[in-house]
Amino acid sequence: MSRVTESALIREETSTLEAIAGVAIGLCALLFALAMAALFEVVTVTDSVAGLPMSNVLGGLLAVVGVVVVGFGAASYRGLVPTEPRASAGAVAATAFSAIWFVVGGLVASQTLGVGLAGGLLGGGLLGGIAFAVTAIPREDVGSTLPAGALALLAGGALLTGVIGPGWSWTPFDLNATFFPPIVVPAVVMFCSLLGGWAAAKAYGGFGARGRHLGAYLLVYLNALAIVAVLVGLVAFVVFKGAPGVFEGVTVAAGAGPSTTVSAFGFSHTVVWPVSWPFLTNGAALMNDVDGVLPAIVGTVWLVVGSVLFAVPLGVGAAVFLSEYAEQGRFTQVVEIATNGLWSTPSIVFGLFGYAFLLPRFGGEKSLLSGMLTLGFMLLPLVVITSREAMLSVPDEYRDASAALGVSKWQTIRSVVLPAALPGVVTGVILGVGRIAGETAPILLTMAGGTFVPGSQTVDVIGGFQFTASPPFVANPALLEATSALPYQVYALVTAGVGGSQLNDPEAFAWGTTLVLLAVVLSFYAVGIVTRYYFRRKLHQ
Amino acid sequence: MSSVTDADPADWRATARRRLTRARDFVDETDRSALAAVSIGSLALLATLVGFLTMSPLTVVPFAAFVVAVGYGWLRHQALTAHAVTLAMTASTILILGLITVYIFLEAWPVFEYASVEVLGVSVPGLRLFTETLWSPVSEPIGYSLVPMIHGTVMVTVIATAVAGPLGVAAALFVSEIAPPTVRELVKPGIEILAGIPSIVYGFIGFTIISPWASDQFALNGQGTYLFVGMVVGLMALPTVVSVAEDALNSVPESMKSGSLALGTTDWQTMTTITFPAAFSGVSAAVLLGVGRAIGETMAATVMLRNSPALPEPLYNAFYGYETLTSLIAARYGTAHGLQFNALFAAGVVLFVTVLFLSVGSQLVEKRMRRELGGEE
Structure with a gap:
């Protein structure tokens, strides 16, 4: 907290470097949207965009995010950017990053390098430990950008070089299930862009209390947005799929609909409804239209x-x-x-x-x-x-x-x-x-x-x-x-x-x-x- | 609210005697015809209950007597009748709810007896339901193990909680602390409406869209995965978590938050260091209730799973989904006879007890939180 007193109370106008962090956030949003589109098969991962395979494009963008995030952390560490980082990124971030890197290290060691379960645990433990140390020990500006940026760089590199790309597949252990690029690529990209976006938002806020505030708000807002999007999407999907059936044969004209007879005290009056809505007024039968x-x-x-x-x-x-x-x-x-x-x-x-x-x-x-x-x-x-x-x-x-x-x-x-x-x-x-x-x-x-x-x-x-x-x-x-x-x-x-x-x-x-x-x-x-x-x-x- | 009157066990006799005196006074003071109406009404209601339980076609006679007695009482002695009728309604509500509880236990008992095991000379009923792994009610060897279904329920619930817990708590924070008022007015009813989407709609979408898609994407044998059932069920449990957690966060006194903010903290710091720790037990109660919802979810699981009780290989394989306790009941109630039918009730008992435990636990946790925050209970 000592640096807070040294820096100005009022933050200056948006600097170029802050703008760069902002661009990184925007890039993450774009990546997230692209990955979402790929998951719902709006775009196909194996298609090519401007001559390059889609997965390479995503990988390239991810790598850019990684470079910007790590670079911003380094620049802040060298004092090139006015930020207010704390002494450490904190135990929560350190635990989360070490868990993520444990999984990454374990999978790479046991599956890519093929050294078996023990080797996987060893590799995972090693990387997880390093990630914990890197997050917890150095100042916050390095601790919260380096592990996130490095992950984005690693994933981006894997996509760019085609290690994970068209034709790749992975059958883990004996699950009897296979992972293919159309699932794995969007999932990896979404995860890394969330992490990168969080780190970039922190950087944008200049780390410290304000940076944490921004980083957390980004995720919370995104979560709320996602829940509302799921709701709207679900309802819209059912309406889209169901409307043709429900509205089939609907006619609106005088005397088109069924007739209702109201009789009381010897008088009877017949009303013919102007709407005929067969889906709501018919049963199911062979002879029905x-x-x-x-x-x-x-x-x-x-x-x-x-x-x-x-x-x-x-x-x-x-x-x-x-x-x-x-x-x-x-x-x-x-x-x-x-x-x-x-x-x-x-x-x-x-x-x-x-x-x-x-x-x-x-x-x-x-x-x-x-x-x-x-x-x-x-x-x-x-x-x-x-x-x-x-x-x-x-x-x-x-x-x-x-x-x-x-x-x-x-x-x-x-x-x-x-x-x-x-x-x-x-x-x-x-x-x-x-x-x-x-x-x-x-x-x-x-x-x-x-x-x-x-x-x-x-x-x-x-x-x-x-x-x-x-x-x-x-x-x-x-x-x-x-x-x-x-x-x-x-x-x-x-x-x-x-x-x-x-x-x-x-x-x-x-x-x-x-x-x-x-x-x-x-x-x-x-x-x-x-x-x-x-x-x-x-x-x- | 008046304070809790705890009767000392030593002088319950005195209390009883006082009650008796009060009852005698009441009888003396009240009109004869009112007393007659009330006692005829209650006797008739009792007879109706007995008739219903014994499946007598004459049940309608005492019921008619009850209606007549209440009608007479209502016209002549409205206040007393209203008191008596509301008491009768309370009694029948408790009776109905108690009946459900007792009945499912009674129906499940034969299979518990069948599956009892001697442990150290003591017969433990129902132990084999949980120690064996074979469910085969028709063909030899016969087995009524609930283990595959419990495993399925646990898998689905764990995945659902992993979805609904963090997302639900974050959404509750958003709705209660972060969102600007106009956004809150939109998001809150939205989440409530999400709770209203019938489970069969999720099931239908899951069956026609998600299951074939997952089977195709992951090159699975056949359709039905715990992973996607769990995610769908998590989505269904989400609104429960959000609304209960939001209540808990709202019950943190505004003064605590303002005090923190006045020290110059950011909103997020106040949330993580003041609001969230203060409401922590309430938030965990919310997650518990969400877990209860996930355990009891029936239709999505029935429609999306394979409906063949078995354990997946290996046990943690979430890509193959077989059966949960709820889907077992829904899929087999029609064809089950004898012990198999009782075994379905045993599954019902396991569900009932687990969910009741979660519900009561979360209520106690919530009560404690409110007491600690110094608010009203």
Whole structure:
């Protein structure tokens, strides 16, 4: 830290050398992007760019990065650049670098030089030790640039000289798997460019506290960006693949769609919808022009309705008792821990329970009702947790003020606590429903049957109620039949093999189903998140 | 919140007597018809439960009685009925959750008994499930070892944790400490939405895109690798890690951070020396919960793995993926009978106990952190 006091408090304008470090960061970003493109097969590693093989180009750029990083470290060490390095790069960096170089040394010794496992360990240990010493002992400007730059130089050299290039392959040990350049080159380039970019960012910040800050921020920002990119990429990919199937045969014109007849008090009125969307309104059948997923959509809707009807009143009631009536003590704590534990219990365990316990009680066959109850069991802990949290966060002043008016406890709960807790409960339930709507494992075991369901088998719960003379007096065959749901439909398409089926275009059908499932689940999440923002904003006004 | 009332074991008799007196007072003070409604309701509910457990078709009769009793009580004595009904709801919630726990243990018991081994004269049930390595429920020699599946689950979980742990913690730091407010408002819901993508969607993409690609790229025999299942599962566990770790980081008092910043440290120094160490136990609880999610993940593993229980050669070979505990259940529940079916429950018990252990552990760790930070529990 002694050098900090010697240097100026305010850093000067961007110098040429800082600009060089900036260029190195940019180069690393370019390399990373190129390697990413190669990994996703947008560009091919074995192709040639401007007469040179792609891997040589990447290697050359990597070597440039290595030279700049090492050079910057050296220049800083000689005092040519105004920097504020610390005495050492620190134990974390030293450990990381020694681990990286241990792997490099081990692989080079045992595989390239072929001296066997013992030789590999020896080589790895030697290089790892050197890397640790080089990072930890000299001043920070050398310690954090030399190991990173040297790795970039080594990798760049290997790519440039064609040691790793077209035609190269490596079958390690007895893994029965082979590494080829299209994987190895992008992976190596990505790793080295991350490391080089980190070192260059540190250099750009002049090492010291500010350099570490910049280096770390670079990686953290990149990580956040990558997560968002994965999310956007996933959704976009499913939309791209699924849209042709979902929108096949959609027509928008007056009188194009199905007709709905509304009749009440003797009058009846028929509405003809202006949109015809066969994927959402058809089943799957041989004669259909466009096969659709109507039975699965209706199944999912009823599934969600049933499980919410079961779990929400029970869970909210339990939460009212636990947070308002029960003494806050060991009992409520145990219940809280147990409900939290059950919320993280694997869904397949719930499914197994439903399969062995509920099925025999509802006719011994897979049925909509047992699916509803199984998912209801899954939802129950979440409803208890979120409702309890929402009720506990209602300030005690509210209760006291209400009690001071002389009303009973129940009236306070009904007209003060419950309304105040409602936003939290609603948000929690919506997010929970989003999760169970996409859940496959429990309904696979308890409810679903049939891979390609014709439209005539669309479940009709409301019309299914019948009264019978023998107990249990009320029967609803629709509830006791196996039906389909969107997540199960996707699973069934996977296991049936996308190829061998009676559908016109099985692949478009499968991706279309996936897209509809994703749209249904994500709209629950979107609604839940928007509701939360709405209530939060209202609260802060 | 009132303080915890710990009953001294010595005077529990006195407590019981006090309770009894209170109950007698309650009975004396309350309206007869209200008492009748409540007791008929609770008896009817009990009868409903018994009927349901014994699979009686007459279950509907006591249930109807319960509904009538509650309806009458609601109209005439709303406050008391509400109290009683919420109590009944709590009881049934606990009962349902307890039933699930007890039932899977009961169903798993036969195979534990079958696989018991005498160790030093004591019969240890279920030991052979974990000491042998053969899963062969149909053809001789019969074996119900869970070892291949446990190995698969461990492989997938280790890889998933290696993905979700560091990336999740870094993302939590970003969301809670680094990101400017506008970026945070975008990234946070984004990560929540990532949690919402159904596992079967990941599984479908994995099955149709990743598995064939990996098999092709690495010249593997057949499809299904622990490596890529682990990475996909890690992606699924990531949002759990991020949101719980973010809560932990947010619970570090602002005054601690400001104090550090006032000494002239950079943001990053404050994070590494103050915020992160203070929230460390909460962050590790987040990673534990993420591990729990990864262990329980079913569909991606079922769809992407080979579904033939075996140990890979060599044991650390992540390029060949056979079976996990979850995929075993999902793939075999339909064809399993007898002991094999009980063995599936044994797999369920192993999953349940492991995840419960992780969940309770992470909750205790989190509680301790909040206590140490001086905040409310």
